[in-house]
Amino acid sequence: MNRRTFLKTTAAGIGAALLPTFSLARSADGFFELTAEKGQARLYGKDGGLSDLWLYNGRLPGPEIRVKRGERVKVRFLNKLDEATSVHWHGIRIDNAMDGVAGLTQPAVKPGESFDYDFVVPDAGTYWYHAHTMSWNQVPRGLAGPLIVEENEPVFDPASDITLMLNDWRLNEDGTLETASFGARHDFSHAGRLGNWLTINGASMPDISLQQDRWHRIRLINSSASRVLDIAPSRFGAKVIALDGQSFDEARDIVGTLQLSPAQRMDLVMRPETAEDIAFETMTGQPFQFATFKVSEASAPDLPFTMPAANTLPEPDLAAARKVPLNMAGGAMMGMRALMEEKSEDEIRQMMDNGMFWAFNGKPGMDDTPLFSAKNGESIVIESRNDTSFAHAMHLHGHHFRVLERNGKKLEHPDWRDTFTTQPRETVKIAFVTDNPGKWLIHCHMLGHAASGMMTWFEVA
Template sequence: MINRRNFIIGAAGLVSATQFPALSLARTSSTELELIAGPAKKKLFRPDAEASDVWAYNGEVPGPEIRVRKGDRVRVRFTNNLEEPTSIHWHGIRIDNAMDGVSGLTQEAVQPGASFVYDFEVPDAGTYWYHAHNKSWNQVGRGLYGPMIIDEPERPFDSSHDITLVLDDWRLRRPGVLDTESFGSLMDWSHGGRLGNWITVNGGAVPVTALKRGEAYRLRLINAANARVFEIDPNRFDAKVLAYDGQALSEPISLAYAPAMLGPAQRMDLLVVPQENFALEEVSSDDPFVMAEFKVEGVATAAVTAPAVAINAIPEPDIANARRVKVLMEGGAMGGFVEITYQGKKLQGEDVQSTRQTWAFNGVANLADDPLFVAERGQTIIIETINRTAWVHAMHVHGHHFRVISRSGSEVDEGKPWRDTFLIGPNQTTEIAFVTDNPGKWLYHCHMLEHAAAGMTTWFTVA
C-alpha cells in the first residue's frame, strides 16, 4: 500500500460547507444516454459566494452518474457545446479501443457543435469514471468528469447502501470563484501539477449523509483532481477496503499500513458498518480536514454479514515468460538538465518555453511517432518504471488492468490487487505486469494532467 511511510503530499488548510448535490442520469431512450458538454455556473465555495464559470456535463459537476450492469451494451450520444474540441475517456473500463476516447490516437476530437456516439460493452463490475480527454489539464480542471458505476448482475448493496463520493480540489481566488486565469501555468506543468485550495465531494463542500446504525454500506471513492493525492485512513472509522480501481478483492481487508494514498484517477471502495457518527478526512496534515460527514441514526440490529462482492475475470500475467519494457521518467523542476526530444527535434534554449515540454519518457516528450512497444495479443508485459524526477506521479494504463509486482523502498500492496493507475514516488522504481488481451493503440501516461500535457505521455500497440 502506498502510504505516508513512502511519500507525503501536503494538503492546503480548508474550511467549508455546502449541500450534497444529486447525481442523476440523463436517458434519451432505453438504450441510449445523452451527455452534453458545455459552460455552466456553479457555486464551489460557500452558499453565499459567487458562482464560478465551469464546464459541465448536462449542466452538472460532477456530471451525471451513469449506472449500468456488467455485460450491458452502453450507447452514449455525446454533444460538444464548448468552444473547443473535446472527447470522453471511460477511465478504467477494458473497452473496445475505438471507444477509448483519446483524441489524436483512437478518435478525432469532437468539434464544437458536433456529436459522437460512444457504443461499447462493459465487461467488468466496479467503480469507474468518465472525463474529458482533449486538453484534459484544462477541461477536467474546469469540471468535465463524472462517475460511472457498473453493477454486478446481482447487486450486493441496494441503492440506499451504495454511495458514490467524487473527490476534487479546486483553485479558488477571492471571492471564492474558480481561478481560470492560472490554467496552463508553466509552474504547474513543471512542478507538482495544478493543486487547489478547496476540496469538494460530489461538487459540494462537506456534504452530510445519513446512514442507519449497524447496516453495511459501500462507499465508492473517486479522485477526480488534476494532481492532488488524497491521504485517507479508513481505520479511523473502522472501514475495510473492498476494491481498488474497480476491481474487488477476494475479501474485505483492514489496512495494515494506513493511511492510504488515493492518487489522481484512482478509486477505492470501502465497506463500513457504522455505529457512531464519523467523517471522511484528508489526513496528510497534523490537523485532518473533514471532507464529508456521516450521521448515524437508529438502533443497531443483529450482527451484520457484509455482502460478498463478485470478482472480475482478468487474465493473470505469466511472469516467468514476460517481456520486459523499461520507462525512465526524467525532467521537471529540480530534475537537473535532461535532453528531451519532442516531435523529432531535440529541445534547446527557449524551446521548453515555446513547446511547454518539460518531462520525458526515455528522453522523448509526449506522443512519439513510434509506440513504446508492440505486443502480441495474450502476451505478458512487465513495465519497469524508474522515476528520476523530484515529484510524485500517478501512472495510468489504458485498456488494461495490471498488478504491481515490485516497488522499491516500500511494500507491494497486500494481495497484489488489480489496478489501472499506480503512484510512484521520487527516485522510486515500480514494476507492473499485465496481459495484453485488448487489441489497439493504448496510452501509458501520468494522470497528473499537467505532467501528461508537458511530456509524460506515451503509447503502445496490441496487435
C-alpha cells in the same frame, strides 16, 4: 484558508447528502444522452460566488451512469462548448475505437457536433468518465462524472451504495474558480495544478447520510487534476474492498493511510455502530475534515455483508514476460539533470521553450513511434523508474495490471490497478497481458504533466 475558517463558512446551510443519485435519460433509440456545455455552480458553499464551469448535462459532477456487468452502454455525446472535446471511459477494458482519446482513437468532437460511444462493460466496479482533449484545461473546469458497473446480483442495498467524487479546486478570494493560471508553466513543471479547496460531489463540507448497524459501500473517486489525497479508512471505521474497480478476496484493514491519487478509486465498507456523526478527513499533511457522515437509526433490517465477486482478468506469465523500461525524467527541482546524459543543454532549453518539461525514456511527448508493440495475449512487464522530484500517477488505457514490486521489494498484495502512483526516485514494476487490440495511451494523470511530456502509447496487434 485554515480549517476553522473552512468549517465556519461551509457547515451552515449545507443540508442532506449531495450525492449523484440521478441517471441519464434514455432516448427512443436506447442511447444515453450526454452533453458538454457551459454552466455555473457554487464551489465555496453558499457564501462563494458562482463559478463559470464546463459541465456534463449541466451537473457537477456529471450524471452518474450506472449499469450491470456485461451490459452494453450506448452514449450519444453532444458538444455544445466552444472548443473540441471527447470523452474517455476511465478504467474500462473497452473497444479501442470507443476509448475517447482525441488524435489516437478518434477525432476530437468539434463544437456543435456529436459522437456515438457504444461499448460493453466487462468488469464490475467503480469507474469514471472525463474529457480527454486538452484534459489539463477541461477536466479542472468540471468535465467529469462517475461510471458505476454493478455486479449481476446486488451486493448492497441501492440506498447503501454511495458514490463520492472528490475534487480539488483552485479558487479566487471570492470563492470562484481561478482560471487565469490554466496552463501555467510553473504548474506543468512542478507538482501540477494544485487547488486550495476540496469538494465532494461538487459540494463543500456535505453531510453524507448513513444508517446505524447497516453495511454501506462507499465508492471514492479522485477526479482532481493533480492532488494526491491520503485516506485513513480506520479513522472512520471503514475497510477497503476494492481499488480501481477491482475487488479483493476479502475486506482489508488498513494500518495508516492509503493514497488516492488523481484518477484512482477506492471502495470502502462501513457499518456504523452508533448514531453519531463521523468525520471524513484527508490525512494529507494534517488531518483535514471535508465532509461529515451523518448516522441515523436504521429504518429497515440490514442485509448480510458479502464480498463482491472479483472480475476475471488475464494473469500475466511472468516467466515468459517481455520487459519494457519506462524511465521518467524532467520537471523542476533538478529534475532535468536526468536528461543531460541523453540531451545537450541546447536541446533541453528548446524542449522547455516548447512547453515540454517531462520525458519518458528521454522522449518528451508522443510521436508516431509506440513505446512498444505487442502481440495479442503477450505478457508485458513495465519497469518504471521515477528520476524526478515529484510524484506521478501513471494510467494505462484499455488494460488492468498487477503492481508487483516497489524499489525491488515484492508487494504483499500485488493488486490489480489501472493507475499506479510512483514517488520521487522510486522504481515500480507492473505486469499485464496485452489482450485488447488497438493503440493505447500511457500517461501521467497529473494532467499538466501529461500535456507537457509525460505521455506515450503502445499498440496491440
